[in-house]
Amino acid sequence: MMRNRMALVALQILVAVVLIGIWHFGSTIKLDWPAISPKPFYPLDPFFFSTPLAVFQRTFNDFYTGVIWYHLGITLLETMLAFVIGAAGGVLIGFWFARKALLAAVFDPYVKMANALPRVVLAPIFALWLGLGIWSKVALGVTLVFFIVFFNVYQGVKEVSPTLLANARMLGMNERQLMRNVFWPSALSWMFSSLHTAVGFALVGAVVGEYLGSAAGLGYRIHQAEGVFDVTGVFSGMLVLAIFVIIIDTVVSAIENRLMVWRPAPASAQG
Amino acid sequence: MSRPLSVVQGGRETATRAVSLAGVRIAFPGTGRADAPFVAVDGVDLDVADGEFVAIVGPTGCGKSTLLNATAGLLVPAAGSVSIFGAPLAGLNRQAGYLFQAEALFPWKTALDNVAIGLDVAGTPHEEARARAREWLSRVGLAAFADRYPHMLSGGQRKRVGLAQVLIRDPKILLMDEPFGPLDAQTRQIMGALLLDLWSHDRKAVMFVTHDLEEAIALADRVVIMGAGPASRIIGEWRVPIARPRDMDVRLDAAFHQLHREIWSALKDEVVKGYQQSESVG
Numbered sequence: 166m167m168r169n170r171m172a173l174v175a176l177q178i179l180v181a182v183v184l185i186g187i188w189h190f191g192s193t194i195k196l197d198w199p200a201i202s203p204k205p206f207y208p209l210d211p212f213f214f215s216t217p218l219a220v221f222q223r224t225f226n227d228f229y230t231g232v233i234w235y236h237l238g239i240t241l242l243e244t245m246l247a248f249v250i251g252a253a254g255g256v257l258i259g260f261w262f263a264r265k266a267l268l269a270a271v272f273d274p275y276v277k278m279a280n281a282l283p284r285v286v287l288a289p290i291f292a293l294w295l296g297l298g299i300w301s302k303v304a305l306g307v308t309l310v311f312f313i314v315f316f317n318v319y320q321g322v323k324e325v326s327p328t329l330l331a332n333a334r335m336l337g338m339n340e341r342q343l344m345r346n347v348f349w350p351s352a353l354s355w356m357f358s359s360l361h362t363a364v365g366f367a368l369v370g371a372v373v374g375e376y377l378g379s380a381a382g383l384g385y386r387i388h389q390a391e392g393v394f395d396v397t398g399v400f401s402g403m404l405v406l407a408i409f410v411i412i413i414d415t416v417v418s419a420i421e422n423r424l425m426v427w428r429p430a431p432a433s434a435q436g
Numbered sequence: 437m438s439r440p441l442s443v444v445q446g447g448r449e450t451a452t453r454a455v456s457l458a459g460v461r462i463a464f465p466g467t468g469r470a471d472a473p474f475v476a477v478d479g480v481d482l483d484v485a486d487g488e489f490v491a492i493v494g495p496t497g498c499g500k501s502t503l504l505n506a507t508a509g510l511l512v513p514a515a516g517s518v519s520i521f522g523a524p525l526a527g528l529n530r531q532a533g534y535l536f537q538a539e540a541l542f543p544w545k546t547a548l549d550n551v552a553i554g555l556d557v558a559g560t561p562h563e564e565a566r567a568r569a570r571e572w573l574s575r576v577g578l579a580a581f582a583d584r585y586p587h588m589l590s591g592g593q594r595k596r597v598g599l600a601q602v603l604i605r606d607p608k609i610l611l612m613d614e615p616f617g618p619l620d621a622q623t624r625q626i627m628g629a630l631l632l633d634l635w636s637h638d639r640k641a642v643m644f645v646t647h648d649l650e651e652a653i654a655l656a657d658r659v660v661i662m663g664a665g666p667a668s669r670i671i672g673e674w675r676v677p678i679a680r681p682r683d684m685d686v687r688l689d690a691a692f693h694q695l696h697r698e699i700w701s702a703l704k705d706e707v708v709k710g711y712q713q714s715e716s717v718g
Contacts, residue, residue: 331510332540334528336554336605346553350544427544427585 185217192216215397223401233405239382240409243299243371247306248364252356254307255314260352262315263322280312284370288377297379306370310363314356321355322348357424364417368410383409452521454531454609454641455484455507459516462502473514476502478667480516482660486608487639491652493703494662495710500645501537503662504611507643508534520609533607535598537614541586547573547597548582554605572600576630592623596630603634610635610642616651624648625684628655636681649703653678653695654686661703664710672702 191209193216198206211219227233262269287308291301325347333347356363375384383406390398460480463473476499484490492500505511506518509528518525520532541550549556552569556562573579576596578589586594595615602610616624628651635642646652652659653676663671678691686692 326538326540328536328538328540329542331508332534332536333542334510335508335532335534336557336601337530338557342557346542346557350542354544427546427587429587 188214189217211396212394213396215400219397220400220404223397224404227401227405233386236382236386237405237409239299240368240371240375240384243302243306243374243382244364244367244413246299246303247370248310248367250303251307251310251367252314252363255311256318256352256356258311259315259318260322260348263319263352264348269319276312276315279308280316284308285373285377288374291374292378302371302374302379302382302384305374306367309366309370313359313363313366317355317359318352322352325351354425354428357421360417360421361414364413365410368413372406452486453483453519454486454488454521455482455643456519456522457482457503457507457516458519460503460506460513460518461515462499462506462511463514475514475667476665477662477669479669482670484609484641484643486521486641489635489642489644489655489657490660491644491646491656491658492660492662493646493649493652493699494668495664495703495707496647497710497713498662498665498668498706500647500662501613504534504613504643504645507609508532508611529609531607532609532611533602533605534611535595535602535613535615537617539586539594541594541597541601543586546583546585547578547589550586550597551600551604554601558605568604569600572604573597575634576600592619592627595619595627599627599631599634606638608640610640612642612644614646615644617646624651625654629684631655632680632682649696649699650687653692653699654682654684659695659699661699661706664706664713666713671706672699674699 188209192207192211192214195205195207224233262272284305288301288305291304295301295304330343330347333343338346371382372384372387375382376388377384379385383402387399387402387406390396390402458481460482461475461478463475466473480503482490482503492503494500502511506513507520507525507529509518509525509532520529542553545553548566548569551572552565555565555568560568570579570582573582576599578593578596578600581589581593586597589597598615616627619627632655642656644652644655649659656676658673658675660673661671662668674695676695678686678689678695
């Protein structure tokens, strides 16, 4: 098992080494192939592709001088706000709709309509309404997170096992106790099952919002760099974003493992 | 053959009736607009004395579970009456504990919390409820599994937790709907022995639904046979003249075989009928 794991990690690192190697040599070694071009050329022109070294250097510098922390902080704050507000709304409304069939039936077409709308088109509206500060980004993230959590919780509460419900009643639970002991844990478990997706979408909302109009955040940094054809800056921004996502995902997994001990582990994670 | 084949009048017959079903008819709305309602059971009269263990046996789809649900108050009969200790049943049957056929444990609670939940909702202090739940877990042989979640337990262990969960509330009536159905044959026998052992301490009235005639005879004081549905009725009942306490060897007893043969000859036709009906519908 241990050896398998080591081998896997080794292979994963190998993939990175090969890709970065191709990028590095492609953007630093000139080829002289008259058949393709009369002048010597870079297979990956550094103007369009930058070089891995430059990207790492820029990223390191950003962290070293500390300019990136402020932008990371802004994006993190927007992501968290979007997630918390969207998830809270999704749980509450999902729960409410699941318990009131008429309400759910009345709002059904509107919910579907709102969910089908590509959220990016809302960004300018939010920017108009809420300005270019963090709240227009939070709003965009909320519209993404809300629906994921809402649908999960709605389904989860509606599909509570009738046997479990009958058992809870026979064990003497009144309506309030049913809420606390059956519906609520069920709703939460469904919310947590969509946690990874929801957090991911919160981040997407934040970054896209920043990209479309803002004065701070990772999306803003990438947009700025792009505006002046600073490809190194764009790649550096993407690298920081990727690291950020991995860290957030690890944290979410840790939270999930703590809260979901009662869940059977997925088959792939066993052994 | 709607008349009981034989009812042996025993001394218990005069005891208090824990459950009394009279002329019970249970119907479900039809599936189509013009469909007549589907009548699951019709004209069922059944008395269960306090302390009596009654097994209800019948072919698949004969409405055995429906009868239990009516007794539990989860279903309201279309006609007839359900009385519990002489009083007509209104709403849920608060005197009954119900062990379901399907999984009914709270997956997000540990075995201990699952057993304690009945006391928790009744307002028993937390620590006292845990102490009593621990006691019950050890009674069903799961003292070492208190902190496990249901998915970490085997099917048999989950049924044990379910049994403790129901019995900790000390219901006067125990309703069991093919509780050991999904278990393998050996585990079923062991669970039956455990059930009898627990029951022998305080002799609750038990309505035990099963499709397994052997299990019914091995456990019950009286075996009630239902006909094939729809609108199934009770087509016969037999007293089980085997002394208690019984152990797992009861199935080797001559009286057991005699009774088994006798009941099976009546049940056989209904089983075939029920099977044909379920085939033609499905």
